[in-house]
Amino acid sequence: xxxxxxxxxxxxxxxxxxxxxxxxxxxxxxxxxxxxxxxxxxxxxxxxxxxxxxxxxxxxxxxxxxxxxxxxxxxxxxxxxxxxxxxxxxxxxxxxxxxxxxxxxxxxxxxxxxxxxxxxxxxxxxxxxxxxxxxxxxxxxxxxxxxxxxxxxxxxxxxxxxxxxxxxxxxxxxxxxxxxxxxxxxxxxxxxxxxxxxxxxxxxxxxxxxxxxxxxxxxxxxxxxxxxxxxxxxxxxxxxxxxxxxxxx
Amino acid sequence: xxxxxxxxxxxxxxxxxxxxxxxxxxxxxxxxxxxxxxxxxxxxxxxxxxxxxxxxxxxxxxxxxxxxxxxxxxxxxxxxxxxxxxxxxxxxxxxxxxxxxxxxxxxxxxxxxxxxxxxxxxxxxxxxxxxxxxxxxxxxxxxxxxxxxxxxxxxxxxxxxxxxxxxxxxxxxxxxxxxxxxxxxxxxxxxxxxxxxxxxxxxxxxxxxxxxxxxxxxxxxxxxxxxxxxxxxxxxxxxxxxxxxxxxxxxxxxxxxxxxxxxxxxxxxxxxxxxxxxxxxxxxxxxxxxxxxxxxxxxxxxxxxxxxxxxxxxxxxxxxxxxxxxxxxxxxxxxxxxxxxxxxxxxxxxxxxxxxxxxxxxxxxxxxxxxxxxxxxxxxxxxxxxx
Numbered sequence: 200x201x202x203x204x205x206x207x208x209x210x211x212x213x214x215x216x217x218x219x220x221x222x223x224x225x226x227x228x229x230x231x232x233x234x235x236x237x238x239x240x241x242x243x244x245x246x247x248x249x250x251x252x253x254x255x256x257x258x259x260x261x262x263x264x265x266x267x268x269x270x271x272x273x274x275x276x277x278x279x280x281x282x283x284x285x286x287x288x289x290x291x292x293x294x295x296x297x298x299x300x301x302x303x304x305x306x307x308x309x310x311x312x313x314x315x316x317x318x319x320x321x322x323x324x325x326x327x328x329x330x331x332x333x334x335x336x337x338x339x340x341x342x343x344x345x346x347x348x349x350x351x352x353x354x355x356x357x358x359x360x361x362x363x364x365x366x367x368x369x370x371x372x373x374x375x376x377x378x379x380x381x382x383x384x385x386x387x388x389x390x391x392x393x394x395x396x397x398x399x400x401x402x403x404x405x406x407x408x409x410x411x412x413x414x415x416x417x418x419x420x421x422x423x424x425x426x427x428x429x430x431x432x433x434x435x436x437x438x439x440x441x442x443x444x445x446x447x448x
Numbered sequence: 449x450x451x452x453x454x455x456x457x458x459x460x461x462x463x464x465x466x467x468x469x470x471x472x473x474x475x476x477x478x479x480x481x482x483x484x485x486x487x488x489x490x491x492x493x494x495x496x497x498x499x500x501x502x503x504x505x506x507x508x509x510x511x512x513x514x515x516x517x518x519x520x521x522x523x524x525x526x527x528x529x530x531x532x533x534x535x536x537x538x539x540x541x542x543x544x545x546x547x548x549x550x551x552x553x554x555x556x557x558x559x560x561x562x563x564x565x566x567x568x569x570x571x572x573x574x575x576x577x578x579x580x581x582x583x584x585x586x587x588x589x590x591x592x593x594x595x596x597x598x599x600x601x602x603x604x605x606x607x608x609x610x611x612x613x614x615x616x617x618x619x620x621x622x623x624x625x626x627x628x629x630x631x632x633x634x635x636x637x638x639x640x641x642x643x644x645x646x647x648x649x650x651x652x653x654x655x656x657x658x659x660x661x662x663x664x665x666x667x668x669x670x671x672x673x674x675x676x677x678x679x680x681x682x683x684x685x686x687x688x689x690x691x692x693x694x695x696x697x698x699x700x701x702x703x704x705x706x707x708x709x710x711x712x713x714x715x716x717x718x719x720x721x722x723x724x725x726x727x728x729x730x731x732x733x734x735x736x737x738x739x740x741x742x743x744x745x746x747x748x749x750x751x752x753x754x755x756x757x758x759x760x761x762x763x764x765x766x767x768x769x770x771x772x773x774x775x776x777x778x779x780x781x782x783x784x785x786x787x788x789x790x791x792x793x794x795x796x797x798x799x800x801x802x803x804x805x806x807x808x809x810x811x812x813x814x815x816x817x818x819x820x821x822x823x824x825x826x827x828x829x830x831x832x833x834x835x
Contacts, residue, residue, distance in 0.1 A: 232461070270458050385466050388496030388509050391458050
């Protein structure tokens with residue numbers, strides 16, 4: 200029996216983020232949500248725990264607003280949740296996050312698989328899983344689009360640029376999954392009501408001895424606008440020629 | 449908002465996820481093709497969107513009415529006909545069964561209905577009388593242990609798709625000043641003598657069926673009587689505010705759906721290098737007034753549902769929502785079309801669907817005028833009571 204951990208992040212809802220004409224990014228009206236990518240990680244963790252007869256544990260790190268994520272995560276089939284609470288004013292980068300998650304995993308028993316999304320809905324830095332694995336001294340399998348237990352090992356298929364690679368890896372292991380791996384189920388309202396009765400453990404970063412000193416800082420954030428070339432064409436032949444010139448056809 | 453809790457917010461988010469991922473991609477197709485949303489209805493049942501306010505022992509969610517309203521509002525934003533399908537089964541008919549059904553009827557009908565495995569339709573309206581049930585001609589007569597039903601019911605929502613019809617007919621002489629003499633019967637869809645006409649072709653709510661039901665010497669056993677014979681109209685009087693309130697929540701969502709479309713369009717449609725919103729005061733004022741009406745309706749809706757949850761809601765609030773909700777939804781949708789200009793009147797952009805659907809709510813269930821009349825009667829009664 201192996202327990203499975205799903206790491207997830209509470210991010211600003213992309214639908215609420217506004218980019219002003221000067222390309223400055225306005226997050227002030229953005230509500231929080233579990234990163235869409237992380238819902239795939241949760242789905243896989245629940246599935247693997249079901250296959251192994253173990254528990255699926257949600258693991259998250261962040262300040263007070265993260266509390267809002269707990270019932271949502273638990274309604275998606277997780278058995279329990281562990282929240283590593285960050286100080287309100289902490290500057291958190293990928294290194295700090297990985298340290299906190301590693302401390303969280305170490306506090307759990309019988310963990311076989313730690314599932315992360317390949318990237319998060321805000322920065323998509325793709326650093327959490329490799330850094331977490333390094334801190335835990337575990338193997339990491341990234342870009343996973345399929346994963347299952349076979350004879351006590353995890354068999355995972357990696358989607359690479361132009362090929363699929365299947366690996367078998369002994370447990371415990373950290374995996375980073377792509378959205379193609381599954382279609383997260385929308386939880387039923389009964390699961391939402393039941394989520395409030397599932398166990399949640401809160402631990403502060405200080406309690407777990409997490410080093411909160413970041414290694415990087417965000418110096419600026421700008422929206423991205425696709426520049427248009429505004430090429431006018433007068434015929435289909437002109438259009439084809441313009442597309443050829445751009446290397447599109 | 450005073451009515452929002454963490455759990456309710458999560459339920460709203462889950463409903464929004466369902467509506468965005470599964471309903472939104474097909475909503476306009478159902479409107480265009482007039483196709484009843486059976487698959488979505490079943491999914492809604494799986495997710496627990498039916499039976500929200502009903503007890504868990506009836507297969508319901510055991511949540512409160514405010515939670516129901518929040519869910520219904522989300523449904524209305526994206527696909528009003530799904531709300532009509534759900535509400536007609538769950539609240540209009542299901543509410544009666546929840547209130548008056550025997551344990552056997554709850555088990556047989558209500559539990560599967562709350563899971564979306566069984567669809568109800570409530571059959572009340574007839575050609576004569578309309579909302580005045582005392583002019584009802586449809587009747588049932590006892591025959592041994594059975595009842596024989598003869599009736600024609602018009603504009604019945606979910607007709608032709610429902611598995612079980614809850615039919616209101618006269619079962620005795622009218623007794624002036626009382627609501628006695630009316631009975632609800634469960635009639636299953638394959639019962640001999642029961643037929644359903646093809647659905648009406650309507651201006652709105654396309655994809656939800658409204659049709660004529662004919663009951664010709666339809667024989668049902670006495671076990672198919674809902675509650676007590678003769679008390680049908682009493683059950684309806686108790687439950688009808690819930691149906692009207694559901695319309696309030698649904699039309700709030702419809703107004704918001706149309707408003708969001710118009711706001712986005714006004715921000716993104718450029719003229720002379722500026723958005724419509726920034727270019728024209730008239731557009732900004734339209735959106736400001738639309739927002740104002742929506743928030744006023746929201747206040748009324750959630751105040752009424754809050755009072756409903758506390759068990760102290762005066763029944764006239766149901767009628768207030770049935771009047772105010774469709775008015776706001778129709779006004780906002782009409783203004784949204786105006787902001788869109790020519791694309792607003794083209795089938796397929798979706799904004800005009802909100803207007804067509806909103807207009808139906810002026811009449812479906814009970815006309816605005818009938819609701820105003822009842823509200824006026826209440827005002828008069830209250831005046832003399834307090835005088």
